[in-house]
Structure formats: structure tokens, C-alpha cells
Amino acid sequence: MPQASPPRTSAHLVALTQEIEKKLQRALASPSQRRNLLQELFADIALEVDDRARDIIQSREDLITPAEDGNVGPLCFYDVLADHFVWVPENGRPILDLIVQLWSQSFASHIFSLLFHKWLFEVQLDNSEVLLRYSSALVQGATNVFWIDIQTNTRRFQTLFRYLLEEVALVPDRLEKIPLQAQQDLFLLVSRFIIFYDLADKLESFLKHFPDFPNAFLVGGRADIFVIELADQLQKLKVEPVLIHYLSHLKVLQGLELRMTTSTRLKTCLYSFTSPGGPMYPTRVVRHAAWEALDLLFPVGRIPRHLISLFFRLLYPWYWPSSCWNFILSCLEAVLYSLLRLVFSSWEKLRNAKRS
Structure with missing residues (x-):
């Protein structure tokens, strides 16, 4: 630039x-x-x-x-x-x-x-x-x-x-001015915050510039290192709007080739946000965002996961009242939106018929 x-x-x-x-x-x-x-x-x-x-x-x-x-x-x-x-x-x-x-x-x-x-x-x-x-x-x-x-x-x-991302990490001439250890630390830093600052559209270019890591043969390639850092970051987040922001933007991970261990690590991280109670104590909004991210990134096994989650929810009766209430509200909301769509659709058809 x-x-x-x-x-x-x-x-x-x-x-x-x-x-x-x-x-x-x-x-x-x-x-x-x-x-x-x-x-x-x-x-x-x-x-x-x-x-x-x-x-x-x-x-x-x-x-x-x-x-x-x-x-x-x-x-x-x-x-x-x-x-x-x-x-x-x-x-x-x-x-x-x-x-x-x-x-x-x-x-x-x-x-x-x-x-x-x-x-x-x-x-x-x-x-x-x-x-x-x-x-x-x-x-x-x-x-x-x-x-x-x-x-x-x-x-x-x-x-x-x-x-640090656009003028250093993506510019080899500037990046090479600092030692290799600092380059590695910088890329790990960017990996943890790139979604927070809404720059995930540069992820592909960012991964191409990843420096060599000495333990790459143990943890995997560039995408694996990035996802590991991201999963660790998710575990540390305690601010609900920020956590929801991260979860709602995990779609950028679609298409990344990951090791089985890395995929399992990410899946376990997301799954930890889908259940109420400890150790995460996620809110209902966070749980739904985690389920959406989990189903989007790992569509295989979606139905068994939900059935298992439902089974474990039934083991805790104190969650039943809130679950039933939220289910009723969701049903009423779905019925209301369906009625509104039907009314607007009928009104649109009637107006088109009058015009013709």
C-alpha cells in the first residue's frame, strides 16, 4: 500500500x-x-x-x-x-x-x-x-x-x-524484519482475534502467509494451528455478545482441511456450549448459536447429536419448565410468522389480480 x-x-x-x-x-x-x-x-x-x-x-x-x-x-x-x-x-x-x-x-x-x-x-x-x-x-x-x-x-x-494483519502479516518484507519466533507469536495472536475484528474475509490470504512452526508435524498444517488457537480463544470468552459474534462467524471454517484431532477438538469446544449448567453455564442464545455452528461445520451426525442432547436434558427435571416455556414461545412465534406470511401472500395475490 x-x-x-x-x-x-x-x-x-x-x-x-x-x-x-x-x-x-x-x-x-x-x-x-x-x-x-x-x-x-x-x-x-x-x-x-x-x-x-x-x-x-x-x-x-x-x-x-x-x-x-x-x-x-x-x-x-x-x-x-x-x-x-x-x-x-x-x-x-x-x-x-x-x-x-x-x-x-x-x-x-x-x-x-x-x-x-x-x-x-x-x-x-x-x-x-x-x-x-x-x-x-x-x-x-x-x-x-x-x-x-x-x-x-x-x-x-x-x-x-x-x-498488524494487513501491513505486517500479509506483507513479507515487513514481516521478515522481526525474528521468526516473533513472527510465529504474531500469527497466533492474529488467529485469535481475526474473527472479532471482522476480518475473516482475509483468512485465505492469512493462512497462505503462515510461517513455519517447529511442531507442525505434531499439530498439523496451517489451518490446524489456526483452528486450535481459535478453539482455545472460544474457551476463554466470557462476554456473551462477543461469544455469539465468534460462533455466528465460524462459517468461515467451512472447507478447511483439518486433521481428525483438530476437528474433534473444535467439535468438543462447540459441544461444550450447547448444554446448560457447568462448567460453561452458557445462556440459551449462546447454546443456540453453538448448535447452529456445530450443525453447519459438522453436518454428519446432526440428528444423533440432538437426540443425545435431548436425552441428557430429560435427566435434569429442573430444566423442564424453562425448556417447555421456550418451546411454546418458539411454536407461537413460528405460527405467527406463518400467518403473517400467509396474509401478505394473499394480499399480494389479490392486488395482482386487481391489476390484471
């Missing part, structure tokens, strides 16, 4: 970097308040840029971020600053040095991933140890901020994810 010409350096951007540097210096000098100061700084750079601030700093057309469309999240301060540190890397050097000194603190990797995710792939670093450290911090920080999006069911860090 061609990059825009370097924008004019804004005095407001310089002021922003100075404020970030001051807060990091305060955090370094105050061990007792260090975590709170870093958390406040993270919250500040993750804030959305309002219209007035956007006009003051710079227009979105000046950024390196992907072209704006309906799938791009809100423009945040970290978007602007990440571009600024690419165009004017000397302004980011003092901040980077301070983050390195705070490396082991909470939110340090969060801040690094937001501010320097583009800088890392644009500069030339000859020290392999430093490069590995930065790459590992990027993956760790990105993982943490993406989980913040999942816990709040928002897409505030979608531009970061799109950059």
Missing part, C-alpha cells in the same frame, strides 16, 4: 510527545504511583480524537493507517502518535528509552504497542536481541489491548489489529 507523503510536523504533536515524556518520567521517579500513572497515560493515548482536536493536530488523510471504511474503528490519539513517530523518529526516542526502563511494569507493553507498532517495522534495528525484545513486547502489549476490546465489546484498537 503506498504511503502518504510526510505531513507537516505539528506543534501540537510535539507538545503531546512532551506530555507523554513528562508522565513517564514521573512514573519512573515515583515507584508507589507508577502503576496508576502508566494506567492514566495508557487511557490518555487510547482516547478517541474529537473533531476539534483532529482539525488541530492533522487530518486523517495524512496518516499511514489503512484507507478509511466502515470497518475501521475510531481515530484515537495512538493512531496519530504512531504515525508521528514514524515520520519523526527522534521525537519518539526519549519516550522509547523511558518505556524500556519501565519494561517490567503494568501497561508498559500496552503503551509500547500502541505508540511504536509502526515504528518497529519502519526503522532498521541491527541488534537482534533488542529486536526480539521489542517484538515480544509488541505481541504482549497488543494481546492485552485486544482483550480490553473483548471485555468491553468495543473496537477501539481495531486500527492496530488491521495494521
